[in-house]
Amino acid sequence: MIQxxxxxxxxxxxxxxxxxxxxxxxxxxxHEVWRFERMLRKVEYYKNCKSSWINKPYYLFLYLRFRxxxxxxxxxxxxxxxxPGLSIAHPGTLIVNDGAQVGENCRIHNCVHIGTQAGFxxxxxxxxxxxxxxxxxxxxxxxxxxxxxxxxxxxxxxxSFTENGITIAGVPARKVSDKGFDRCYKKSTDIVRRxxxx
Numbered sequence: 001m002i003q004x005x006x007x008x009x010x011x012x013x014x015x016x017x018x019x020x021x022x023x024x025x026x027x028x029x030x031h032e033v034w035r036f037e038r039m040l041r042k043v044e045y046y047k048n049c050k051s052s053w054i055n056k057p058y059y060l061f062l063y064l065r066f067r068x069x070x071x072x073x074x075x076x077x078x079x080x081x082x083x084p085g086l087s088i089a090h091p092g093t094l095i096v097n098d099g100a101q102v103g104e105n106c107r108i109h110n111c112v113h114i115g116t117q118a119g120f121x122x123x124x125x126x127x128x129x130x131x132x133x134x135x136x137x138x139x140x141x142x143x144x145x146x147x148x149x150x151x152x153x154x155x156x157x158x159x160s161f162t163e164n165g166i167t168i169a170g171v172p173a174r175k176v177s178d179k180g181f182d183r184c185y186k187k188s189t190d191i192v193r194r195x196x197x198x
Contacts, residue, residue: 001044001048001080002041002044002045002048002049002080003048003049004049005045005049007045008041008042008044008045008049010084010192010196011041011044011084012037012038012041013192014084014085014104014105014188014189014192015034015037015038015041015084015085015086015087015188016034017085017188017191017192018085018086018087018105018107018188019031019033019034019037019087019088021034032073032091033073033088033089033090033091035069036069036070036073036075036088037086037088039062039065039066039069040066040077040079040082040086042062043059043062043063043066043079044079044080046058046059046062047059047063047079047080048080073091073092074091074092074093074094074110075088075091075094076094076095076096077094077096078096078097078098078100081096081098081100081101081102082102082106083102083103083104083105083106083129083189084104084105084188084189084192085104085105085106085187085188085189086102086106086108087105087106087107087108087188088108089107089108089109089110089135090109090110091110092109092110092111093110093111093112094108094110094111094112095112095113095114095115096112096114097114097115097116097124098122098124099116099121099122099123099124100114100124100125100126100127101124101125101126101127102114102127102131103127103128103129103130103131103147104129104130104187104189105129105130105131105187105188105189106127106130106131106132106133107131107132107133107181108133109133109134109135109136109137109153110135111135111136112133112135112136112137112138112139113137113138113139113140114127114139114140115138115139115140116140116141117140117141117142120142123141123142124140124141124142125139125140125141125142125143125144125145125157126143126144126145127139127144127145128144128145128146128147128148128149128164129147129148130147130148130180130181130187131145131147131148131149131150131151131181132149132150132151132181133151134150134151134152134153134154134155135153135154136153136154136155137151137152137153137154137155137156137157138155138156138157139151139157139158140157140158141158141159143157143158143159143160143161144160144161144162145157145160145161146161146162146163146164146166147164147165148164148165148180148181149161149164149165149166149167149168149180149181150166150167150168150177150179150180150181151167151168151169151173152167152168152169152170152176153169154171155168155169155170155171155173156170156171156172156173157172157173158172158173159172159173161173161175163175164180165178165179165180165181166178166179166180167179167180167181
């Protein structure tokens with residue numbers, strides 16, 4: 001969760017690296033998903049760090065712009081759910097419950113639904129770091145997904161998977177491989193941290 005201006009800048013840079021956005025003029029200003037993710041982080045920053053009454057009108061203005069972008073792109077992503085290094089593959093339906101928690105370096109595709117258990121408001125998934133979520137995946141209920149897991153396309157995940165570095169797929173989801181997401185993915189948060197330390 002963004003708690004300071006330093007966190008805000010770190011989240012934005014980690015998201016940019018995860019999306020593989022170059023700092024050239026066309027990409028940095030035209031890329032739709034990147035613009036959405038920057039607005040998401042800005043609204044989170046103002047909500048968490050600038051909550052005084054002086055900043056309230058600007059926060060409301062930003063939030064309305066964020067909601068408008070969300071509707072245009074087909075996203076329903078609440079604030080303070082995704083960690084740094086978020087990489088949304090492209091515009092398309094993406095629904096995330098307010099109670100969900102997703103760690104660093106999440107790669108998520110379209111038509112994904114991260115929902116709550118029937119009859120509960122906050123019984124939503126807790127997803128670890130470095131997780132790949134393929135197109136059409138449905139995750140629901142009070143479940144936990146470990147780090148470095150790849151979830152195959154159209155999987156329905158309704159139980160916890162606590163073993164790191166595996167691939168799960170199917171309806172209902174089950175382990176299909178010992179190779180997870182970590183082996184084929186550069187962790188954007190690690191890249192940004194190393195660059196900031198040097």
